[in-house]
Amino acid sequence: AAEEGFDLEDVEGAIEEAGHGPLPVLAVVGRPNVGKSTLVNRIIGRREAVVEDKPGVTRDRVTYEAEWAGRRFKVVDTGGWEQDVLGIDASVAAQAEYAIEAADAVVFVVDAKVGATDTDEAVVRLLRKAGKPVVLCANKVDGPSGEADAAYLWNLGLGEPHPVSALHGRGTGDMLDAVLEALPEAPAQTFAAALGGPRRIALIGRPNVGKSSLLNKVAGEERVVVNELAGTTRDPVDELIELGGKTWKFVDTAGIRKRVHLQQGADYYASLRTAAAVEKAEVAVVLIDGSETISVQDQRIVTMAVEAGRALVLAINKWDTLDEERRYYLEREIETELGQVAWAPRVNVSARTGRHMEKLVPAIEAALAGWETRVPTGRLNAFLGELVAAHPHPVRGGKQPRILFGTQAGTKPPRFVLFASGFIEAGYRRFIERRLREEFGFEGAPIHISVRVRE
Numbered sequence: 001a002a003e004e005g006f007d008l009e010d011v012e013g014a015i016e017e018a019g020h021g022p023l024p025v026l027a028v029v030g031r032p033n034v035g036k037s038t039l040v041n042r043i044i045g046r047r048e049a050v051v052e053d054k055p056g057v058t059r060d061r062v063t064y065e066a067e068w069a070g071r072r073f074k075v076v077d078t079g080g081w082e083q084d085v086l087g088i089d090a091s092v093a094a095q096a097e098y099a100i101e102a103a104d105a106v107v108f109v110v111d112a113k114v115g116a117t118d119t120d121e122a123v124v125r126l127l128r129k130a131g132k133p134v135v136l137c138a139n140k141v142d143g144p145s146g147e148a149d150a151a152y153l154w155n156l157g158l159g160e161p162h163p164v165s166a167l168h169g170r171g172t173g174d175m176l177d178a179v180l181e182a183l184p185e186a187p188a189q190t191f192a193a194a195l196g197g198p199r200r201i202a203l204i205g206r207p208n209v210g211k212s213s214l215l216n217k218v219a220g221e222e223r224v225v226v227n228e229l230a231g232t233t234r235d236p237v238d239e240l241i242e243l244g245g246k247t248w249k250f251v252d253t254a255g256i257r258k259r260v261h262l263q264q265g266a267d268y269y270a271s272l273r274t275a276a277a278v279e280k281a282e283v284a285v286v287l288i289d290g291s292e293t294i295s296v297q298d299q300r301i302v303t304m305a306v307e308a309g310r311a312l313v314l315a316i317n318k319w320d321t322l323d324e325e326r327r328y329y330l331e332r333e334i335e336t337e338l339g340q341v342a343w344a345p346r347v348n349v350s351a352r353t354g355r356h357m358e359k360l361v362p363a364i365e366a367a368l369a370g371w372e373t374r375v376p377t378g379r380l381n382a383f384l385g386e387l388v389a390a391h392p393h394p395v396r397g398g399k400q401p402r403i404l405f406g407t408q409a410g411t412k413p414p415r416f417v418l419f420a421s422g423f424i425e426a427g428y429r430r431f432i433e434r435r436l437r438e439e440f441g442f443e444g445a446p447i448h449i450s451v452r453v454r455e
């Protein structure tokens, strides 16, 4: 590294940063209007339009990456929509439940100016049941005079209320310090996996594509309902299902089976459920209704899985209903609408007839294998050396940026760091990704490539 002009410490730092494993998840929950979205914006350090979203407008982005005091984590924002006045308790609770389920720690936001309401109490009960670490945020304490309001919230029995003004940033640093103390270094799922538990699958897709039908088909008589929180009364969420001679954990099947009848915010709710399931899973099986035109919503769901860095399988359902003409157009649609995930294994199934159910497990296994592939540094650099010699980066401004060396910093998904002598254009990065796939496989895996440029 040194002779290429990189400081060894920089190289090691870059590899460590790029190679981070799955990040722990923080959920921000609370009633509408207590300031959840404002707080999330504060935490992610962006003034993006989360708060400006109009009520009822679909917002499918619910997880964000954040960093505080050098530690990275994910934040799940449940502040995306306003409910009808009727049934507010139930919908706040249901939203919070999904978010808490997927989280490793929770920030519970209460409006200190209003004090604790019945809805707040309902969320407190949920938090108790879930048993996850909680940081209590007493929001809207914009000045010292509000501190007394915050102190009242000791009554909730969740420990110290942290007085915060999400709007002005007052107290958020202290609160985030408390969050870091509550948050484990790695997600709980990572520990479960390290202990050799069953692989975790999220079966996702827009409403009516056939998720519950497929689940019923594959589960058959073999279904075992797992209640991970034994002794509690909450709905079981994950199911162990035997498939192809192995046991798999389908996460959040309760969310698939449960019919959620919400008018306003139903889309957002579905997004939250999908995001939570994806966070808990290793591989996402995205189910698509082949009888309908592939929609923006299908694409969004695929994007969620890819952005979360999960292994991906595409399952085209309702194959029994497709005539020759539809199949022709479907192929064209898949090419154009899902071309960015052409690397994902694909199965054409029918949850109704059971067609090709036996192909599901090999596809899932292929995707998990690609997701875990590690290329030894020697092999990678031999490959990069040949590639760069045969296909150099185009000359820009009289200079030719070169990839000097690279390493795979992590797996699940595969993450690469390349060190270059100058700025590498997006087109060339894509070219490298394509060639990496051709050479090493990575079927079903999103690939991260970061490039460090020598100063």
Ligand code: GDP
Residues within 6 Å of the ligand: 030, 031, 032, 033, 034, 035, 036, 037, 038, 039, 051, 078, 079, 080, 139, 140, 141, 142, 164, 165, 166, 167, 168
């Ligand atoms: P959410 O529904 O819980 O996501 O709440 P929002 O983040 O959308 O905030 C609701 C309203 O409270 C907005 O008008 C915010 O500007 C306001 N708000 C949020 N945090 C604070 C705060 O710390 N102090 C004050 N005074 N207002 C706040």
Ligand code: GDP
Residues within 6 Å of the ligand: 205, 206, 207, 208, 209, 210, 211, 212, 213, 214, 256, 317, 318, 319, 320, 321, 349, 350, 351, 352, 353
């Ligand atoms: P979910 O909302 O994704 O869970 O979808 P459901 O499993 O409830 O299915 C929605 C509808 O599609 C139901 O009427 C199912 O009977 C039907 N359906 C699901 N899979 C298939 C399939 O493979 N073929 C046909 N013809 N219909 C299906």
